[in-house]
Amino acid sequence: MNRARRTLLAGTALAPLAGCARTQPPAYGGGWVGAKVERGHLLRERKAGGWPAPALQRRAGAIVVGGGISGLAAARALTRAGIDDVHVFELEDEAGGNSRGHAIAGMRCPLGAHYLPVPGEHAVEVIELLEALGLRRSERGVVVYDELTLCHSPQERLHIGGFWHDGLLPPIDALPAAERAETLAQYRRFGSAVMAASAGEAFAIPTARARWSPVLATLDAQTFAAWLDAQQLNAPALRWYLDYCCRDDYGSGARQVSAWAGLHYFASRHGFHAPGDAADERDPVLTWPEGNAWLARRLAEPLRERLHTGGVVWRVGEGRDEVVVDLWNARAQRSERWSAPQVVLALPLFVVARLLAAPPAALTQAAALMPHAPWLVGNLHLSDALAEHPGAPLSWDNVVYEPGRQSRIDTSPTLGYVDAMHQSTRSIPGPTVLTSYWALGGDSPAQRARLLGEPWSAWAGAIVQDLARVHPDLPAKLKQVDLMRYGHAMSVPVPGLRGSAALRALAEDRPRVQFAHGDLSAYSVFEEALYQGTRAGAAAARRLGASRRR
Ligand SMILES: Cc1cc2nc3c(=O)[nH]c(=O)nc-3n(C[C@H](O)[C@H](O)[C@H](O)COP(=O)(O)OP(=O)(O)OC[C@H]3O[C@@H](n4cnc5c(N)ncnc54)[C@H](O)[C@@H]3O)c2cc1C
Structure with missing residues (x-):
């Protein structure tokens, strides 16, 4: 794991962000890990003529640019279709993109994505992959998942006023008495609205398999907050929870994402269930100590030397029969020129718009519509278990309820923490890593x-x-804080994005350059990235097969 800086803090200084005057010198180490920010910025800073002449020229069967889930899925689809010599170029030192992992003191932990919900019927690519990896099987007609990978109980808890409650939806009896009746009524009304919206396969994962309609277009045209206001769904506990869900999945709150996105979160999966409903609010999820890096590494493994990490692609030129890919090999410190008859670009769309010599209009339009949310992920190594408030025990996902926080998200946008040792089978709590x-x-x-x-x-x-x-005892038990920062982590499904014709056009089969990446789904989750990559890889393979037959 690369480590840009490793420091043992000493002294009293802490920056304005922390906003606290420390009396004790902090005694934990750590640093930035995971991202070589300067490599991405090379694209912006160096003009096309500023790169050295290529020291190596090579031809490949097919090229995939970007080694995130979508790029790895594209390479897998190409290989499974019988295309040899598929090469993947990835800017960072490890493949996986937003689904990479880390380890501290021998304990694995995530650097980004950390779970995958058990797939619904439309997520056929996910089902196929989980079966191939031995995590899902059918036993006498019943679907069974690997028990070590299903998130163990207790899954989630919420801290309210000194007490931990099971689950993440604020329970009615933990709210101020004056709010209870109205909040319960609004929980039920929102649950009914989600159920009504779910009818007729309007919401599915991947979103490309949902049925688009004028009703969805209306939802897509407004923010989730505006839609909730119009429905008079304004109970503080409900609004806090919905804002939390949006920030958790989309990196931005209800005032930024569309009403389509806000409803999609629930309607595409488990629905929304008011307390007392028979159904459970929680999805069964698959998780690993290192998060979805477990999956990324399994996808990357078969590529071996055909995965080129440290490969910063800076130009993609589409010729008549060949696509030329220019890159900076950061490991060897040299320029390289590769070419192939088919190239899959599994990159954020704003990066693709910079690389292509002649970007199609749809790309320029879609990239302009799409903001990307920054994220910060901190892995905290603790020498011992933390003392606990009464209530629900330490869970996989642990969140603090603070109504009114949505108005402060710009200053304190925390989503809670995940315990990396949750899936271990140890019976006595001890040292751990909290993410x-x-x-x-x-x-x-x-x-x-x-x-x-x-x-x-x-x-x-x-x-x-x-x-x-x-956790007032956390500073005393803290040994290390490793931070991963993402400047442009994920596309935010703002109003107008999901229904945009430009985005749809980019997912079509193209002559020589296919677009992949989760951005094409308007928002980013594992299922969407796997779908987009598999689709684009299969399209490239079909084109190659057809040209070979000619
Ligand atoms: C903090 C965080 C938590 C998340 N949690 C979850 C979760 O729990 N579950 C879930 O399903 N999803 C989660 N996600 C969403 C996650 O983005 C997707 O699951 C998925 O990993 C996206 O894959 P992708 O291939 O579409 O994109 P990316 O991961 O963005 O992959 C793009 C790749 O292209 C590379 N690249 C960029 N520019 C160049 C260049 N010029 N040359 C070569 N390579 C380049 C990048 O380094 C990167 O590896 C999370 C995201 C973040 C940021």
């Missing part, structure tokens, strides 16, 4: 500048201060 997630969408450009501008010590201090509010 804290901060979604910094909202005012993304300002947050991005802050994320890249403030030092590690300031962000580490802010995370520690945030967690110490419910």
Whole structure:
């Protein structure tokens, strides 16, 4: 794991972000990990003529640019279709993109994506992959998942006023007495609205398999917050929870994402269930200590030397029969020129728009519509288990309820933390790694500048201060804070994006350059990235097969 900086903090200074005057010198180490920000910025800073002449020229059967889930899925689809010599170029030192992992003191932990819900019937690519990896099988007609991978109980808990409650939806009896009756009524009304919206396969994962309609287009044209206001769904507990869900899946809150996205979160999966409903609010989920990096590494494994990490692609030129890919090999410190009859671009769309010599109009339009939320992920190594408030025990996902926080998300956008040792089978709690997630969408450009501008010590201090509010003994047990920052982590499904004709056009089969990446689904989750990559890889393979037959 690359480590841009490793520091043992000493002294009292902490940056304005943390906002606290420390009396004790903090005694934890850590640093930035995972992302070589300067490599991505090379694309912006160096003009086309600023790169050295290629020291190597090679031809490949097919090329995939981007080694995230979508790129790895595209390479898998090409290989499974019998295409030899598929090469994948990835800018970072490890494949996986937003689904990479880390380890501290021998304990595996995520750097980004950390779970995959058990797939619904439309997610056929996910079902196929899980079966191939031995995580899903049929036993006498009943679908069974690997028990070690299904998230163990207790799955989630919510901290309210000094007490931990089971589940993440604020329970009615934990709310102020004056709010209870109205909140319950609004929970039920929202549940009914989700059920009504779900009819007729309007929502599915992947979204490409849902049935688009004028009703969905109307939802897509407004923010989720505006839609909730119009329905008079304004109970603080409901609004806090819905905002939390949006920030968790989309990196931005209800005031930024569309009403389509807000409803999709529930309608495409488990629905929304008011307390007392027979159905459970929770999806069974698959998870690993290192998060979805477990899946990314299995997808990357078969590529071996055909996976080129440290490969910064800076230009893609489409010729009559060949596509030329120019890249900077950061490991060998040299320029390379590769070519292939088919290329899959499994990259965020704003990057693709920079690489293509002649970007199609649909690409320019879609990239302009699509903001990307920055994220911060902190892995905190603790020497011992934390003391606990009464109520639900330490769970896989642990969140603090603070009504009114949505109005403060720009200053304190924490989503809670995940326990990396949750899936271990140890019976006595002990040293662990807690992974804290901060979604910094909202005012993304300002947050991005802050994320890249403030030092590690300031962000580490802010995370520690945030967690110490419910775990006052955390600073004393803290040994290390490793931080991963994502300037442009995921596309935010803002109004107009999901229904945009430009986005749809980019997912079509193209002559030589296919577009993949989760961005094409308007929002980013494993299922969408796997679908987009598999679709694009299969399209490239079909084109190659057809040209070979000619
Ligand atoms: C903090 C965080 C938590 C998340 N949690 C979850 C979760 O729990 N479950 C879930 O399903 N999803 C989660 N997601 C969503 C996640 O984005 C998707 O699951 C999935 O990993 C996206 O894959 P992708 O291939 O579409 O994109 P990316 O991961 O963005 O992959 C694109 C790849 O292209 C590479 N690249 C970029 N530019 C270049 C270049 N010029 N040359 C070469 N390579 C380049 C990048 O380095 C990257 O590896 C999370 C995302 C984040 C940021």
